[in-house]
Amino acid sequence: MGWILLFLEWLVDWARGTYWYLFGRRSGLCKGTISPLGPLVVDQNKKDRLLRKGTHTKYAVVGHPQTMDALFLHHSKRGVYYPKGGASEIPYHVIQVLEKHGGRVLVNAPVSSILADGKQSAYGVTVKAGGKDVEVLAPVTISNAGVFTTFKKLLPPEFQANPEVQGYLHTLKPGKGFFQVFAGFNATMEELGISSTNIRLYKSNNMDEMMEEYFDSDKDIAPDNIPMMYVSFPSAKDPTSCTRFPGQSRMVIHTMVNPKWFEQWHNVSEPERGEEYEKYKRRFANHLFDWACVHFPKLKEKLAMLHAVTPINMHGLRATYGSMLSAEHSLERYQPLNIAMTRCNTPVKNLYLSGQDVFSGGYSGALHGGLLCASTVMDHCLYIDLLLQQKKLKRKVVKKVE
Numbered sequence: 001m002g003w004i005l006l007f008l009e010w011l012v013d014w015a016r017g018t019y020w021y022l023f024g025r026r027s028g029l030c031k032g033t034i035s036p037l038g039p040l041v042v043d044q045n046k047k048d049r050l051l052r053k054g055t056h057t058k059y060a061v062v063g064h065p066q067t068m069d070a071l072f073l074h075h076s077k078r079g080v081y082y083p084k085g086g087a088s089e090i091p092y093h094v095i096q097v098l099e100k101h102g103g104r105v106l107v108n109a110p111v112s113s114i115l116a117d118g119k120q121s122a123y124g125v126t127v128k129a130g131g132k133d134v135e136v137l138a139p140v141t142i143s144n145a146g147v148f149t150t151f152k153k154l155l156p157p158e159f160q161a162n163p164e165v166q167g168y169l170h171t172l173k174p175g176k177g178f179f180q181v182f183a184g185f186n187a188t189m190e191e192l193g194i195s196s197t198n199i200r201l202y203k204s205n206n207m208d209e210m211m212e213e214y215f216d217s218d219k220d221i222a223p224d225n226i227p228m229m230y231v232s233f234p235s236a237k238d239p240t241s242c243t244r245f246p247g248q249s250r251m252v253i254h255t256m257v258n259p260k261w262f263e264q265w266h267n268v269s270e271p272e273r274g275e276e277y278e279k280y281k282r283r284f285a286n287h288l289f290d291w292a293c294v295h296f297p298k299l300k301e302k303l304a305m306l307h308a309v310t311p312i313n314m315h316g317l318r319a320t321y322g323s324m325l326s327a328e329h330s331l332e333r334y335q336p337l338n339i340a341m342t343r344c345n346t347p348v349k350n351l352y353l354s355g356q357d358v359f360s361g362g363y364s365g366a367l368h369g370g371l372l373c374a375s376t377v378m379d380h381c382l383y384i385d386l387l388l389q390q391k392k393l394k395r396k397v398v399k400k401v402e
């Protein structure tokens with residue numbers, strides 16, 4: 001084990017040096033990188049305390065989202081990017097590249113199972129298309145549906161009994177359920193007094209305790225006791241929004257919920273969930289919206305629509321346990337041994353995992369998951385290609401400027 005760590009340390013040192021050499025500035029891998037204070041936390045002491053708390057085992061024994069919060073805070077302190085034209089630009093451009101190279105992309109064709117033979121080897125997937133099961137055969141099958149959905153729902157049950165698969169499953173725990181509110185306003189960002197800054201609100205500094213209490217709380221009182229939320233205004237981040245949707249703005253709120261509170265409606269189809277479900281969902285949504293209005297009072301009178309998404313409908317993603325970030329981001333997950341165990345190669349031959357579970361949650365996490373997975377399948381480190389490509393692009397930009 002020791003020599004692996006030494007090797008990794010050496011690798012990081014080498015990468016740092018290379019980055020400096022290639023780009024003429026220090027990479028994020030540099031210890032003690034000097035960076036300006038971001039817009040998220042103004043109080044340096046408070047931020048340091050929070051980071052210490054989130055990454056210190058003494059505090060984060062249960063490994064709650066607090067760990068993720070600390071990572072997130074660190075990750076976004078120098079500001080973050082948002083795609084011009086909105087998130088749909090990402091698949092729009094990705095699909096063009098895939099098709100240019102002979103790929104085909106199917107939509108409205110959910111994968112119902114992964115095809116695998118008696119020799120524990122995957123050979124494709126079954127998709128539901130036009131009400132029929134269609135088999136798509138492939139020498140390499142990649143799943144980005146997460147460890148739990150892949151092994152517990154998509155693979156035949158006998159695969160779960162494989163001790164190697166069990167070991168794979170035990171390294172990760174299911175993440176927390178998510179609840180989202182999407183709101184639309186008939187007003188510009190200036191009229192609403194909003195900006196592109198992401199806002200994270202907490203009712204207590206002791207996040208572990210706060211979240212535990214909330215998750216243990218009774219279903220009936222939970223909507224009135226939401227202890228944290230994350231608010232952002234996608235329209236304020238996208239410079240094309242004011243021409244595409246003049247006079248309109250949008251807000252997204254995320255919070256976490258215990259999927260148990262919504263369990264009784266789990267096996268009922270959306271239109272049949274009835275009044276009680278709508279009312280319960282509304283209680284969460286209204287509470288979150290009112291909390292946002294405390295900080296942005298002009299939102300209330302301009303509200304044009306409010307839509308809530310619970311962990312059981314998560315946009316039809318059927319995310320196991322209603323978690324948006326897939327597996328739980330606990331300190332345990334980031335123990336070196338556990339990181340080493342959650343690889344893109346799986347115990348099932350020709351089946352690879354990509355996405356959030358092989359790296360970390362969120363868009364950048366999934367992006368790195370994809371890079372790692374492609375590197376594994378191709379047996380070639382694509383990070384080096386990426387560095388060289390970036391160097392090439394930079395040279396082009398410099399030439400243009402000259």
Ligand SMILES: *[C@@H]1O[C@H](CO)[C@@H](O)[C@H](O)[C@H]1NC(C)=O
Pocket residue numbers: 263264266267
């Ligand atoms: C929903 O249905 C599945 C399979 O039919 C069953 O395993 C599960 O326990 C059910 N869940 C609830 C909450 O009734």
Ligand SMILES: *[C@@H]1O[C@H](CO)[C@@H](O)[C@H](O)[C@H]1NC(C)=O
Pocket residue numbers: 186303304
């Ligand atoms: C908001 O604007 C849309 C589009 O112009 C319109 O259909 C809707 O009725 C408006 N809603 C409110 C609450 O003003």
